[in-house]
Amino acid sequence: MSADQTDANQPSTEPVITTGHILGPVDQIPFGEGRAFGVDGEQVAVFRLRDGTLRALSAVCPHRGGPIADGTIDREVVMCPLHQHAFSLETGCSSTGAEPLRTYSVQEDAERNIVLKYPHIRGNSLA
Amino acid sequence: MTSVLDRPQGRHAGAAPRRRLLVVGNGMAGARAVEEILARGGAEQFTITMFGDEPYGNYNRIMLSHVLSGEESDADIFLNALPWYRENSITLHAGVRVDRIDKFTKHVFSNDGRVTPYDTLIIATGSRSHMPPMDGLYTPGGSVKHGVFGFRTIDDTRKMVQHAQQEHHRRAVVIGGGLLGLEAAYGLKSHGIDVEVVHSGGHLMNAQMGPDGGAVLRRSVEALGIRVHTSSRTTAVLGRDTVSGVSLRDREDIACDMVVVAAGIRPNVDVAVLSGLPVERAIVVDDRLRVQDEDDIYAVGECVQHRGEVYGLVAPLWEQAVVLANHVTGVDTSSAYLGSRTATKLKVAGVDVASMGLHGPEFDTDEHIVFSEPSRGIFKSIVVRDNKMVGATLLGDSRKVAYLTQAYDRGLPLPEERIALLFDVGGPGEAVGVAELDDGAQVCNCNGVSKGALVAAVKGGCTTVSGAMDATRAGKGCGSCKLLVKQVVEWAADGAVEEDPAASYYVPGIPLDKPALMAAIRKKGLRSVSQVFTALAPGSAEDAKSKMGLASLLKMMLADQYIDERDARFINDRVHANIQRDGTFSVVPQMKGGVTSVQQLRRIADVAEKHNVPLIKLTGGQRIDLLGIPKEDLPQVWADLDMPSGYAYGKSFRTVKTCVGKDFCRYGTGDSTKLGIEIESRFQGIESPAKLKLAVSGCPRNCAESLVKDVGVVAVEGGRWELYVGGAAGAHIRKGDLLATVDDPEEVKVLTGRFMQYYRENANWLERTYSFVPRLGIEHLRAVIVDDSEGIAATLDAAMQASVDSYVDPWSERDDPLTPGQFRTSLPLTVLPQVPVR
Numbered sequence: 005m006s007a008d009q010t011d012a013n014q015p016s017t018e019p020v021i022t023t024g025h026i027l028g029p030v031d032q033i034p035f036g037e038g039r040a041f042g043v044d045g046e047q048v049a050v051f052r053l054r055d056g057t058l059r060a061l062s063a064v065c066p067h068r069g070g071p072i073a074d075g076t077i078d079r080e081v082v083m084c085p086l087h088q089h090a091f092s093l094e095t096g097c098s099s100t101g102a103e104p105l106r107t108y109s110v111q112e113d114a115e116r117n118i119v120l121k122y123p124h125i126r127g128n129s130l131a
Numbered sequence: 132m133t134s135v136l137d138r139p140q141g142r143h144a145g146a147a148p149r150r151r152l153l154v155v156g157n158g159m160a161g162a163r164a165v166e167e168i169l170a171r172g173g174a175e176q177f178t179i180t181m182f183g184d185e186p187y188g189n190y191n192r193i194m195l196s197h198v199l200s201g202e203e204s205d206a207d208i209f210l211n212a213l214p215w216y217r218e219n220s221i222t223l224h225a226g227v228r229v230d231r232i233d234k235f236t237k238h239v240f241s242n243d244g245r246v247t248p249y250d251t252l253i254i255a256t257g258s259r260s261h262m263p264p265m266d267g268l269y270t271p272g273g274s275v276k277h278g279v280f281g282f283r284t285i286d287d288t289r290k291m292v293q294h295a296q297q298e299h300h301r302r303a304v305v306i307g308g309g310l311l312g313l314e315a316a317y318g319l320k321s322h323g324i325d326v327e328v329v330h331s332g333g334h335l336m337n338a339q340m341g342p343d344g345g346a347v348l349r350r351s352v353e354a355l356g357i358r359v360h361t362s363s364r365t366t367a368v369l370g371r372d373t374v375s376g377v378s379l380r381d382r383e384d385i386a387c388d389m390v391v392v393a394a395g396i397r398p399n400v401d402v403a404v405l406s407g408l409p410v411e412r413a414i415v416v417d418d419r420l421r422v423q424d425e426d427d428i429y430a431v432g433e434c435v436q437h438r439g440e441v442y443g444l445v446a447p448l449w450e451q452a453v454v455l456a457n458h459v460t461g462v463d464t465s466s467a468y469l470g471s472r473t474a475t476k477l478k479v480a481g482v483d484v485a486s487m488g489l490h491g492p493e494f495d496t497d498e499h500i501v502f503s504e505p506s507r508g509i510f511k512s513i514v515v516r517d518n519k520m521v522g523a524t525l526l527g528d529s530r531k532v533a534y535l536t537q538a539y540d541r542g543l544p545l546p547e548e549r550i551a552l553l554f555d556v557g558g559p560g561e562a563v564g565v566a567e568l569d570d571g572a573q574v575c576n577c578n579g580v581s582k583g584a585l586v587a588a589v590k591g592g593c594t595t596v597s598g599a600m601d602a603t604r605a606g607k608g609c610g611s612c613k614l615l616v617k618q619v620v621e622w623a624a625d626g627a628v629e630e631d632p633a634a635s636y637y638v639p640g641i642p643l644d645k646p647a648l649m650a651a652i653r654k655k656g657l658r659s660v661s662q663v664f665t666a667l668a669p670g671s672a673e674d675a676k677s678k679m680g681l682a683s684l685l686k687m688m689l690a691d692q693y694i695d696e697r698d699a700r701f702i703n704d705r706v707h708a709n710i711q712r713d714g715t716f717s718v719v720p721q722m723k724g725g726v727t728s729v730q731q732l733r734r735i736a737d738v739a740e741k742h743n744v745p746l747i748k749l750t751g752g753q754r755i756d757l758l759g760i761p762k763e764d765l766p767q768v769w770a771d772l773d774m775p776s777g778y779a780y781g782k783s784f785r786t787v788k789t790c791v792g793k794d795f796c797r798y799g800t801g802d803s804t805k806l807g808i809e810i811e812s813r814f815q816g817i818e819s820p821a822k823l824k825l826a827v828s829g830c831p832r833n834c835a836e837s838l839v840k841d842v843g844v845v846a847v848e849g850g851r852w853e854l855y856v857g858g859a860a861g862a863h864i865r866k867g868d869l870l871a872t873v874d875d876p877e878e879v880k881v882l883t884g885r886f887m888q889y890y891r892e893n894a895n896w897l898e899r900t901y902s903f904v905p906r907l908g909i910e911h912l913r914a915v916i917v918d919d920s921e922g923i924a925a926t927l928d929a930a931m932q933a934s935v936d937s938y939v940d941p942w943s944e945r946d947d948p949l950t951p952g953q954f955r956t957s958l959p960l961t962v963l964p965q966v967p968v969r
């Protein structure tokens with residue numbers, strides 16, 4: 005795993021994104037849906053909630069490899085399309101007994117681009 | 132499997148040699164006794180061998196009623212499946228009958244020629260169906276006549292289902308109007324069979340209730356379309372090789388294709404009699420469940436007689452199994468079985484029945500409190516003597532059962548206002564009734580779950596009713612205790628019980644049932660899924676599990692007025708294809724009625740070649756499936772195909788299967804292909820609460836399998852068409868009910884559309900027609916759809932027409948993706964399970 009130097013030195017609760025991966029304009033994700041991105045050889049599913057905020061989780065379902073970005077979401081969870089395991093969008097933890105998904109910090113910058121900051125400590129979401 | 136004879140006795144290092152425990156009978160009592168023995172460390176003391184006449188593990192016999200009615204599959208009723216025996220090192224001889232016991236040398240002889248020694252023996256041979264004497268029951272060869280059934284085993288049940296599902300079998304007579312007979316009648320009815328119950332008693336279930344209760348029950352049973360003849364005795368089964376009817380004393384014969392004999396049970400005591408064990412009405416046991424005068428032989432279950440009583444329900448045998456296990460293992464040698472008070476709580480033919488003690492007053496001084504409301508199927512009767520309850524019968528409303536059972540069992544003092552025994556009248560509510568129950572009170576009689584066990588589950592974190600049921604198995608037997616389980620869980624959670632979303636809501640996230648939800652949507656003029664959440668969900672919270680159901684409902688209600696938000700759809704409906712296990716998709720183009728052409732076939736072949744389609748498959752729905760298409764290729768595949776979607780992915784109208792019909796087939800009496808294509812053209816793609824699959828067959832040979840379709844049409848002689856609804860042959864098997872027979876194919880289309888619209892408006896989310904039709908009853912559906920009894924036919928037709936008019940082929944989105952990245956891959960780069968290329 006390639007850790008971003010700057011991030012590794014930040015305390016894990018630091019909410020401000022200094023650097024990160026720019027994944028392109030936020031408009032490529034419709035409200036309420038997700039899209040998958042390859043970042044440094046890892047697959048990340050980014051969701052844009054109906055309130056406009058973003059969430060990012062690893063894109064591969066730990067159950068049987070389902071495409072998480074194709075899942076159905078609400079404000080709390082994403083449901084994998086293959087066998088409907090549910091995962092918290094905040095923590096990645098499954099409420100249906102699957103292994104957890106990894107979470108990443110993600111934000112929109114001033115140019116309305118998606119910025120993914122990672123690696124990210126699980127359970128730490130951006131306020 | 133080796134028997135203990137073939138194998139030297141295993142020894143524990145340093146421990147005493149284990150004794151040999153042998154159990155004859157692998158039914159509910161035998162297996163439960165072994166479970167209780169294992170729970171007391173029996174595995175350390177014994178090597179266990181079981182013999183069972185039935186070639187299976189142990190199953191829940193009570194559930195056979197549900198298997199017969201199709202509510203439950205026979206695979207789901209096993210309590211101890213074969214692996215359980217292996218895991219507990221029990222040698223099971225399944226399908227082997229024990230013929231004789233030599234109690235002096237301590238061996239049993241079984242019909243596979245085996246001789247097996249024992250140190251301790253348990254007899255749990257249960258009962259069998261009683262075949263009362265009547266003419267024509269047996270063939271001259273001595274076997275039961277073809278078409279006559281008992282109702283005791285899984286094999287009996289399977290054979291009945293099979294027989295009932297044969298096309299020309301339409302009428303059944305059930306002999307016996309007790310619990311088993313009514314359950315058999317109810318089960319057969321759900322296969323579309325006409326059922327008549329012939330009962331020798333003066334009223335139904337006379338063992339459990341008096342004549343007034345019996346009369347109310349009769350009304351409820353008749354309302355299901357089951358005819359009842361009381362005080363009539365069957366004297367003969369008619370028919371030479373196979374059943375053609377029955378003769379009754381003093382009445383006309385009844386014609387039928389099958390007879391179910393449910394005229395009581397008889398304990399299986401042959402082995403005991405042959406082996407010189409004491410048998411009166413059943414095998415005589417003492418308070419330790421030991422066979423009288425035998426040191427090493429025990430008996431348990433329906434085959435025993437204890438203090439003169441023989442029981443025919445499971446609750447007593449759970450109590451027996453505990454005492455038996457205490458003695459066999461030596462864990463508690465003071466334990467004694469003193470008999471069971473038979474308060475029974477049952478669900479019979481869908482009706483709640485509870486009965487305990489006396490059915491009516493015996494002395495002038497006895498009080499008799501009765502409430503009867505036949506039109507709602509409710510009857511309550513309570514007998515009070517010296518301010519103690521000595522009997523009760525409750526029909527159709529089991530809310531006070533828990534309290535009354537306890538009052539009966541313990542002789543509790545009764546409220547002065549006797550009406551409080553029957554109803555909760557402003558005073559202490561139901562919860563108090565539950566609070567009064569003590570921890571040991573058994574709530575679920577099938578699985579022997581006490582109030583204490585349920586409370587423990589709730590305290591342990593199961594705060595939904597279904598969660599607590601899963602954790603304890605309560606309510607998973609006959610289901611008659613579900614209401615009480617719910618009350619206990621609610622009481623134990625002290626108001627913190629989480630609503631059981633599945634219960635009555637249309638979708639889990641909006642606390643409204645379907646009619647209320649539809650009314651609210653109309654009243655507030657809501658047009659999109661997000662508007663529904665904002666207006667109607669608690670805290671305006673979105674709910675992922677509810678989105679798909681709401682999207683479907685709104686589209687059905689609003690047709691082109693619906694504001695389509697793509698995130699509300701399941702992925703299949705966002706990209707109009709079915710997601711595969713590796714994240715690719717399948718493409719099934721429309722092939723109306725299963726009819727294709729050279730051009731279509733050539734085009735499909737070209738597309739498959741161009742796109743390297745990994746698997747081309749003919750589907751069960753008479754079309755061609757192209758599987759393994761990457762999401763990003765979907766638009767191009769559709770463009771190259773240039774055929775409309777076959778909707779193989781949606782909760783929607785799917786296909787119409789057809790047969791070749793009268794133009795080619797030498798038997799065809801109607802043009803099934805043409806009609807099938809017309810139906811598919813008309814209703815293509817309309818969304819519904821669950822899939823709709825149709826078929827049209829050209830004659831009653833039914834090559835398109837019309838009888839097992841959501842709507843199935845069959846051409847019959849004379850240019851007429853039969854319309855069946857509610858059939859299925861997937862996870863459930865059900866023969867459709869005949870809705871109507873009409874002369875005109877146009878009329879078929881009208882009724883098909885009207886039925887489907889009524890289903891769309893009234894079915895629960897994901898409720899297939901095979902549940903919907905029996906839930907509402909074919910008589911009701913026929914009245915509404917064919918006879919227009921509610922005056923809504925024109926409205927239904929117009930609503931369906933609006934949906935038909937707003938149809939747009941979803942694959943036209945290929946040229947103009949609706950959302951950014953609609954067809955962008957979500958496939959991770961990591962290796963996934965790959966679909967093999969054939």
Ligand code: SRM
Binds near residue numbers: 750
């Ligand atoms: C492709 C096909 C099998 C085949 O190769 O023949 C098929 C494939 C699937 N069926 Fe089926 N069913 C197919 C005909 C049937 C049939 C027979 C028929 O339609 O004539 C049945 C029994 C009839 C019925 O529907 O009751 C059938 C009963 C089911 C069921 C059980 C439904 C039930 O309530 O009984 C499911 C599960 C469900 O719906 O929840 C199911 C679900 C599925 C799913 C969608 C699994 C899923 O949930 O993803 C499969 C999707 C494969 C795919 O990617 O396309 N499939 N499935 C058939 C498509 C027919 C078509 O042309 O549209």
Ligand SMILES: Cc1cc2nc3c(=O)[nH]c(=O)nc-3n(C[C@H](O)[C@H](O)[C@H](O)COP(=O)(O)OP(=O)(O)OC[C@H]3O[C@@H](n4cnc5c(N)ncnc54)[C@H](O)[C@@H]3O)c2cc1C
Binds near residue numbers: 195196229284402576
């Ligand atoms: C359709 C139906 C519905 C019912 N509904 C209810 C209900 O709602 N509530 C309720 O409380 N009870 C109900 N019952 C009754 C309940 O199922 C019985 O009380 C219970 O199964 C009795 O258990 P048992 O072990 O004594 O007998 P069984 O379960 O019959 O087991 C006896 C077993 O021993 C085997 N056997 C017999 N002789 C031999 C031999 N010589 N060698 C080897 N094996 C042998 C038999 O094949 C059988 O498998 C229902 C019964 C039926 C059939």
Ligand code: SF4
């Ligand atoms: S039967 Fe099962 S495995 Fe086969 S297609 Fe249908 S759902 Fe898939």
Ligand code: FES
Binds near residue numbers: 070
């Ligand atoms: S692969 Fe995600 S739930 Fe099965």
